[in-house]
Amino acid sequence: MMTFLTILWAVRTAKALLFWLYLWQLKEYHIGRFIDHFRTAKGKQIFLNPLFIGKVALFGALFFSTDFAFLLLILYALEALQVAKQAYARKLLKPVFTKKTLFLLLVSIVFATGFAQDPPSLLLFDVFTPVIVSIIVLLFQPFAALGRQRIIVQARAKRDRFKNLIVVGITGSYGKTSTKEFLAQILSKKFKVLKTKEHQNSEVGISNCILRELKPEHEVFVCEMGAYGRGGIKLLASIAKPTIGVLTGINEQHMATFGSQENIIKTKYELIESLPANGVAFFNVKNNYCLELYNKTAMRKVLYGQDAKFSGEENILGAMAVAKELGMSEAEIASAVSGIGNAFPGVQMKKGKDGITILEAMYSANPTGVLANLEYLKTFPGNPSTGLRARKILVMPCLIELGSAAKVVHQRIGKRIAEICDLAIITTREYFEDLKQGSEKVVFLENPQEIIERIKNTTKSGDVVLLEGRVPSSILTFLQ
Numbered sequence: 001m002m003t004f005l006t007i008l009w010a011v012r013t014a015k016a017l018l019f020w021l022y023l024w025q026l027k028e029y030h031i032g033r034f035i036d037h038f039r040t041a042k043g044k045q046i047f048l049n050p051l052f053i054g055k056v057a058l059f060g061a062l063f064f065s066t067d068f069a070f071l072l073l074i075l076y077a078l079e080a081l082q083v084a085k086q087a088y089a090r091k092l093l094k095p096v097f098t099k100k101t102l103f104l105l106l107v108s109i110v111f112a113t114g115f116a117q118d119p120p121s122l123l124l125f126d127v128f129t130p131v132i133v134s135i136i137v138l139l140f141q142p143f144a145a146l147g148r149q150r151i152i153v154q155a156r157a158k159r160d161r162f163k164n165l166i167v168v169g170i171t172g173s174y175g176k177t178s179t180k181e182f183l184a185q186i187l188s189k190k191f192k193v194l195k196t197k198e199h200q201n202s203e204v205g206i207s208n209c210i211l212r213e214l215k216p217e218h219e220v221f222v223c224e225m226g227a228y229g230r231g232g233i234k235l236l237a238s239i240a241k242p243t244i245g246v247l248t249g250i251n252e253q254h255m256a257t258f259g260s261q262e263n264i265i266k267t268k269y270e271l272i273e274s275l276p277a278n279g280v281a282f283f284n285v286k287n288n289y290c291l292e293l294y295n296k297t298a299m300r301k302v303l304y305g306q307d308a309k310f311s312g313e314e315n316i317l318g319a320m321a322v323a324k325e326l327g328m329s330e331a332e333i334a335s336a337v338s339g340i341g342n343a344f345p346g347v348q349m350k351k352g353k354d355g356i357t358i359l360e361a362m363y364s365a366n367p368t369g370v371l372a373n374l375e376y377l378k379t380f381p382g383n384p385s386t387g388l389r390a391r392k393i394l395v396m397p398c399l400i401e402l403g404s405a406a407k408v409v410h411q412r413i414g415k416r417i418a419e420i421c422d423l424a425i426i427t428t429r430e431y432f433e434d435l436k437q438g439s440e441k442v443v444f445l446e447n448p449q450e451i452i453e454r455i456k457n458t459t460k461s462g463d464v465v466l467l468e469g470r471v472p473s474s475i476l477t478f479l480q
Helices: 002-026 031-039 041-045 049-062 066-088 099-113 121-125 129-139 141-160 175-188 203-213 231-239 261-273 289-297 314-324 328-340 367-378 402-422 432-436 448-458 473-479
Strands: 166-171 194-197 220-224 244-247 278-283 299-302 350-351 355-359 392-396 423-426 443-444 464-468
Touching: 002 031, 002 066, 002 121, 002 129, 031 041, 031 473, 041 261, 049 066, 049 121, 066 121, 099 129, 121 129, 121 231, 121 473, 129 141, 141 203, 166 231, 166 261, 175 194, 175 220, 175 314, 175 328, 203 231, 203 402, 220 231, 231 261, 244 261, 244 314, 261 289, 278 289, 289 299, 289 328, 299 314, 355 367, 355 443, 355 473, 367 392, 367 402, 367 464, 392 448, 402 432, 423 432, 423 448, 432 443, 448 473, 464 473
Parallel strands: 166 220, 166 244, 194 220, 244 278, 278 299, 355 464, 392 423, 392 464, 423 443
Antiparallel strands: 350 355
16 A cells, blocks of 8 residues: 555655745745745645645644554545646646756655655655755755856856947836837837847846847847845846936835835835946836936936826837937837837737627736726727727736735725726735725636636626736636
8 A cells, every 4th residue: 555655645746846846936936925925815725724734633643543544545546636637737837947946856856755655754745845845945045046146247247248238227116028128129120129038137037138149239238127125126237237227117016025115116226326427317207206216316317208198108108218318210219119019018908709808917917007907998988889888897816025015005906996897806815805895896706717707797799808917817718
């Protein structure tokens, strides 16, 4: 029986190791972001569920009698069956396999084999898998840091060889990616442009972009910069060495890792402080924090976004302002902007089944972005052929990493949901009551199939569905 038990245990353990490495990678190996995950409803559910609690109880029972080993066999058989079903449906959560994750996985597997001795040992590793994997990750972080530092040094050295390269650094709590994409597209009409790719806004991402993709023919490097703590943007600026800095906006996003709003403001302003004396700083006039920082900045500076007609349009206007600074004419800029298909930053508008319009904003979610997308949702009047008003449906999870500001932020968003939406489906529980605010239009559903059924039974031709943040991809697949 022990051999069969070990095989079943190995199957569920493989799934567990992949999941925990996936979670660490998702949180970019940042311990603050990793810990903050367990403040969410899904994070708490990992441990506060009958299965985990039952395993803890069974672990104690196994020390007193091996008769309970048969229960463990049944338990692992059911878990192995579940793993097989998830693998067949391609729903297993696993990390992107890099050299680092493969190495950590190998070390974790080797460590796990040392527990394949008896039922109590198997269950011991099972219960403590999160702790064991986390210790392995953290033990090898110093080595990862050395590798990261080596890449940074190489990237700095290569960047220094490009004396005439114009670098535009873009940072903020929101609007970074949209502004980067708009600016790169506009500038490409006149210059040879390199831009950081999606999820390439960290020190390793920017360094790899410079090392692998920066070529002598490049004239402008548009560099998105993200950070989770003080000194982070300063480090990125020391690698890319921007001469132009764009501050797109500041809000409460990632306050859980920054610790305070003041720290967020100071970190974003590190970009401006890192600019050379002859550099130019651009600030979003629609953001109060940016306006305050603009007023305290002594170097050459530009306010942009004054003519924005809707929230988020300032991202295009900021890109246009930088393009003008780099010598593009009004006609060149206008021609480039006319080629930008999606007029609303961060949202892709798609045609769905049965005449439904889909607004996809599933890349990420932050307070300002959610509110801006709600305002955009509000602009859809309905079906002109029938004269019926468009029902407006929102699907979104609660926002994460907002720290002490989370409750107030969700209440603010909830107020706008009540004013704009006919139905709001919230997919995570932690701040659901703050979003609901007593409205019958706001419901909690986490099962993708139930969400799909609710949308199907609610919508008609001309209605609009906004998918905000990380919602199950099966919902988008159904709607299209």
